[in-house]
Amino acid sequence: MNGPGDYTARKAFFDRVLTVYGRKPVLEALLDPALTLHALHIADSNRDGGVMAEILRAAQRRGVEPRYHGRAELARISRNGRQDQGVAADILCPAFQRLEDYLEKLPAPPQRLLALDGITNPQNLGMIIRSAAAGQIDGIVLAKRGNAALGPLVIKASAGTVYRAPLLACAELPAALRACKTAGISVCSLRADASESLFSHRPGGHCVYVLGNETEGVSAATDALADVALGIPMRNGVESLNVAVTASLIAFSGYLDK
Incomplete structure (x- = not known):
């Protein structure tokens, strides 16, 4: 029987595995020498x-x-029997980890995290x-509940960077943000009505920036945990930006602290 150490190591390994489905995404992964494939799964009914x-x-x-x-077993592996086209691949993503493991060994230099609160559009x-x-950005806090799944459309829109991105997995965001606060990470909520600018704010230590849903913004439960609300100054009557554009501004505003 395997001991607890074996179980822990095995679980840590599979926390870093992303299962990709669909013939074209799987073929692209196989053709990328930079990716480590753990397993290739094929339905025996395929031609x-x-x-x-x-x-x-x-x-x-x-x-x-x-x-x-x-076919039924392959659908359980891919978790998308309607779109997997009878093939899936398990790909090792070294930068993936659970948020709780990351917080246990929180690096000393001030960390800049990005938390996603209900990003439902895969692109x-x-x-x-x-x-x-x-x-x-040192880590992307991605809750399984409320956000789009890491499927082919996400992979395509990321230009394959999802395999190398520092994703920090959690079950749901409010609990994750409470854990971040306990670890000494301040929470910054991005809001259109915020009076303080993203570009003038200088966090004194670790910080997690929260991006909300494409239509409704940051949820009330998440916003209640914020230590500060930040906005992006805009001109010419523009009220908001696409959430992906806002993420880019957050990611590269970090150079202002250098």
């Missing part, structure tokens, strides 16, 4: 021609042995991840 033949050739070149499953989520990974 071997077309893109599936390309997938099998790419897997053979990489030394990945396909695992064949019944927006992908673009946010891309900007955060490129800019001055």
Whole structure:
């Protein structure tokens, strides 16, 4: 029987695994030498021609042995039987971890985190991840509840950066923000009616910036946990920006502190 240490190590490993489904996304992952594939899953009802033949050739070149499953079992693995096209791949994403593990070993330099509160549009989520990974963001707090799933549309919009992004997984955001506050991280809520500018605010230590839903903004439960509300100055009667654009401004405003 495996001991508790084996279980902990195994769980930590799978916290860093992202299951990708669909023939084109899986083929693109197989063709990317920078990605580490843990497993390739194929429904045994698939025909071997077309893109599936390309997938099998790419897997053979990489030394990945396909695992064949019944259609129902493959759907359980992909968690999207309607769109998985009979194929899925488990990809190791080294920068993924659970938020609670990150907070236990919170780095000493002031951390800049981005928390997502109800980002339901996959394209927006992908673009946010891309900007955060490129800019001055040390971790993206992504709750399973309320946000779009990390599916093919998110991966495409992120231009593949989702595999390298520092995603910090949690169940739901209010509890995650309370844990952040307990760890000494201040919470900044982005709001259109805020009087203080994002560009003038200088956090004194660790900080998490909260981005809200595309239509309704930051939820009341989340906003109640904020230590400060920040806004983006705008001209010419413009009331708001796309949430992905706002994420870019947050990510690169970190250079103002350098």
